[in-house]
Amino acid sequence: MRRLSLISIVLVVLFSCNEVEKLEQQTKKAKNIILLIGDGMGVTQIYAAMSVSEKPLSFEKFKHIGFHKTHSATDFVTDSGAGGTALSTGNKTRNKCISVDTSGNPLKTILEYAEENQLATGLISTSSILHATPAAFIAHEQSRYNYENIALDFLDVDIDVFIGGGKKQFVDREDKLNLIDSLRKNQYNVIDGINNFNPEADGKFAVFTADEHNPEYVNGRGDMLPVSTEKAIKSLSKHEKGFFLMVEGSQIDWGGEDNDIDYVINETIDFDNAIAKALEFAIEDGETLVIVTSDHETGGLSIVDGDLETKTIITEFSIDYHTAVMVPVFAFGPGAEEFGGIYENTAIFEKMMKAFGFSK
Numbered sequence: 001m002r003r004l005s006l007i008s009i010v011l012v013v014l015f016s017c018n019e020v021e022k023l024e025q026q027t028k029k030a031k032n033i034i035l036l037i038g039d040g041m042g043v044t045q046i047y048a049a050m051s052v053s054e055k056p057l058s059f060e061k062f063k064h065i066g067f068h069k070t071h072s073a074t075d076f077v078t079d080s081g082a083g084g085t086a087l088s089t090g091n092k093t094r095n096k097c098i099s100v101d102t103s104g105n106p107l108k109t110i111l112e113y114a115e116e117n118q119l120a121t122g123l124i125s126t127s128s129i130l131h132a133t134p135a136a137f138i139a140h141e142q143s144r145y146n147y148e149n150i151a152l153d154f155l156d157v158d159i160d161v162f163i164g165g166g167k168k169q170f171v172d173r174e175d176k177l178n179l180i181d182s183l184r185k186n187q188y189n190v191i192d193g194i195n196n197f198n199p200e201a202d203g204k205f206a207v208f209t210a211d212e213h214n215p216e217y218v219n220g221r222g223d224m225l226p227v228s229t230e231k232a233i234k235s236l237s238k239h240e241k242g243f244f245l246m247v248e249g250s251q252i253d254w255g256g257e258d259n260d261i262d263y264v265i266n267e268t269i270d271f272d273n274a275i276a277k278a279l280e281f282a283i284e285d286g287e288t289l290v291i292v293t294s295d296h297e298t299g300g301l302s303i304v305d306g307d308l309e310t311k312t313i314i315t316e317f318s319i320d321y322h323t324a325v326m327v328p329v330f331a332f333g334p335g336a337e338e339f340g341g342i343y344e345n346t347a348i349f350e351k352m353m354k355a356f357g358f359s360k
Helices: 002-027 043-052 080-089 110-116 147-156 179-185 224-236 252-257 261-285 347-356
Strands: 032-038 064-069 120-128 161-165 188-192 204-208 243-249 288-293 302-307 312-316 327-332 341-344
Touching: 032 080, 032 261, 032 347, 043 261, 043 302, 043 312, 043 327, 080 110, 080 347, 110 120, 110 243, 110 347, 120 224, 147 179, 161 224, 179 188, 224 243, 224 261, 243 261, 252 261, 261 288, 288 347
Parallel strands: 032 243, 032 288, 064 341, 120 161, 120 243, 161 204, 188 204
Antiparallel strands: 064 327, 288 327, 302 312
């Protein structure tokens, strides 16, 4: 009887501890969220990079992994405008739209919710900062190609740090406005080049890394993405209430459209280096949720053969545009357990809102 009683007590204690742990997981909020989007990146792009990399990739550190469905409101195959809108607002819309619904009405983004809740905010892209994915977090346009209008939209929010190409649309405009002067009037430090950005300095930062798009990694961009990620985190983490940061590895998509496997792999490994910076901060900080995903897959990439000893692969592309396949989601930190399973792309927004404890 005593032995049975002792076993019963142990079981009750273990059950209670498990329940407390579950409760803590459910109630602990994320102070910060870093959302990293590999544009055009599917499972095959990731495994291709893993197969040839000289060292293990950061993707392998995640324990909470899911998949999201990428279709837009009107098309089985999404574009980056609708894909970005789903991630940023929790709503599906028409292809080419930027954070407006199918009737053209503006949709509030997670970045705008973060600002409303007095968090710091940031955007980084290896393309123009006005391109579809970063634009979906800050602008509201019926066409992703309204670059000059998207640049104007940057003046309507109070984003703390943005880093990317696209300076041309701020200075060389049809309406002759000089938006660089407007940014300065809005208390921005306007900086050319990531090396000139000091994250220890106070204030808001508009960091332009190219007049239009940045070059690809092997043609001169180098470590701009991981360096930008590290510096943006240092700058934003000074804000006591927390921050939201979106980081885009834009050119995985472009490599897929070119059916160029070397381009795809180089950009995916570069993106992984940015993930490493986010994870390094999150592990030390303990209050940061890191989410890594994609807006869609590009190229219909498949790996048909390879040799892990020589780190070589043989690949084939089936198309030079996007496909409709589900794409992976990786999560680490408070609320990461919410990201397992299969769900719509719009659920990413809902899960971020829950992690932050925001209400609509």
